[in-house]
Amino acid sequence: MTATTPAVPARRPPARRLTLAAPARLLRLELRRNIAGWLLPLIVALFWLDGYHYAMGFPPFWGLRSPVLPDRAMVDFALFGAGASAWVGSRDVRRRTTDLLTVTAVPRWGRQFVTWAATTGWAMAAYLVCVAVLYWSTARQGAWGGPPLWPAAVGAAGVAAACALGFAAGVFFPSRFTAALATLAVFILATAIKGGGTSTYGLISPVAPQGSFRPDSGVFYHYLPDLSIDQVLLLAGLAAAALGALGVPAASGGRWLRRSAAALTAAGLVTAGTAIGLAGTARLEPYGVVIPALHDAASDRPIPYTPVCGQAAIPVCLHPAYQAYLPAVTAALRPLLSQVAGLPGAPVRVVQVAYLNPTEFATGGAPTIAGRPAVLRLPLGFAVLAQQTQTEFLQSRAAPVIMGSVIGGGTSGASPAQQAAEAGLLQAAGVPVAQLASMGSVYKPPAPGSPVYAAATRFAALPAAARHAWLLAHLAALRAGQITLEQLP
């Protein structure tokens, strides 16, 4: 019998702690004690109440929601970022640590860069989280295609630039009022640029109303990143110039470091100047802002797609990005199209077309009929996409075009019989003709009690088959203006 010593379980060697490099450790300290960290809940709440709800008020299209980012980033994030950076930048003088810091070995420029990076890091992290939430929400709502990254990049560059400029202001003009003044300056700059219109200055600003994208960007045509690239160049240039300027004073470091800082400042200013110069060459094309030097011709090609179609007496085909709107569009057009389907001049198909300018998108645009056989080309604007007036709005736009293409005569030169036939068809379709004008339609209904109104009511009261048969037999004469009110059944 032999005695054995019980096996002692081998102790795991203590885990080796990762030693961070000095800049990383400094950054960790600065991040932990940075005022921007305390401002985060306020900034995020502001974005939630302002930017997020504003963006989510648009239909779920990337081209509509993503341009909100650079605009609101400047107000919600850059404003506070600039203020916090100015506060941190003036910290050494306010806290009277200048002597203590002067005698340290790390160059002042390097130390300041770490402090700026920490402040910007917090603001940037908050911004990127908010971008992610907005994009995630939009994707969840079934937005077609992929999210455009350029608007987010412009916002990020705006945050970095505002923080750099604010920090430099704090360093060069250290006072407890600098932070408030820097915040105010960014606010004034942002609101002043909002009124900048189509000037170079107004165009290149991230808060410019012109924006980089057209409403149908990313749907019918590619996003044009030209203006976004130019904006990023400007903002990156400003950030580089501000950060470089910190390293120029004699106390910032050695000769080479100061020369590098001066070179960075010069490069930043040249970049910003180039961006402004490029913005001066910009032209507004139907699919976005084109800057020739930055433009990729491949972006001009339409994006191929397979339309989704519904049936409303004739096929109604939309871009798949608008698939969610197909039932509503079909339902709105069906009463109109069923009255004229099969008649000479009536459209045989409805296809969605891209908007060509933002104003048209906001007002709803106008459908047109073209081609043989006739095709109703229908843009779907912002107002059309608004849920509450969708049916009435679509009908107000489409009715005069559809009826006009069948009955003829146009909106001003129509004969009384043509007016009565058109009004009768609209009444039979159940379209509230009296409300059409209030919806902005070019259609002018006949006055109640007038002979045209009486004839229209009589025509609408006919059975649908009888009305259709009469139109088939007499449409050519009606279009030629040879039918009188009395001859209308």
Place this chain on the structure above:
Amino acid sequence: MNVEIVDLTRRFGRTEAVAGVSLQAGPGVFGLLGPNGAGKTSLLRMLATVIQPSSGTLRLLGRDPGSYGPRREIRRRLGYLPQNLGYYPGFTVAEFVEYFALLKDMPPGRVPAAVAAAVERTGLGDKARAKLRTLSGGMLRRAGIAQAIVNEPELLLLDEPTAGLDPEQRVSFRAMLRNLGETATVIVSTHLVEDVGAACTKVALMNQGKILFYGTPTELTARADGTDAAGDAPLERGYSAVLAAARTGAGAWS
């Protein structure tokens, strides 16, 4: 010699804060005494490379601080506690000391141990995680000393280090000074002569930007012999005697 000064002056406008000081100091604790406005702080700030001399020669740790490269080397080996200690109220004691350790270019791997040692050495071990805004004046002073010694400096410059310390802390601080002075040059600017008597091997007495006396504390005490200089302690009487002689000699100081 860690400190070599020849005919050093510093002017602020028309005021000559330091007027032609020459001095040499090796390892040991060196006391800089003098009344308010004597130029002690200006001299210390020049030694700390915070400000540049108006004229004269200054060599620290065998290097010329006038050039960037040597100045950076000096700063790596330097510890400095200014008269008015600035600090970041949101930092903890350990973070404050770590921040300066990193800025002094210490190897990152050595920093945690060095911070812990400096904090312990100044008696702030139990306050390492306390925010600076919560500390008393004396504790803040000790935190300032901790950041000054964290890099085990070869040249340690302390401006009024015992201001705000209670008697017990002052005693342990003097012991720490003696200990540091075994390997480094420690220059302590103070107007408290008992600190000098207890901790310093050499002492200089400044007045109106000039050094009036340079020697050992014993030699300073001896200056009171045969005079009716005022003071509660022998060193104080020596201090008063030197100043009184200077006033008489200059005739303008009152």
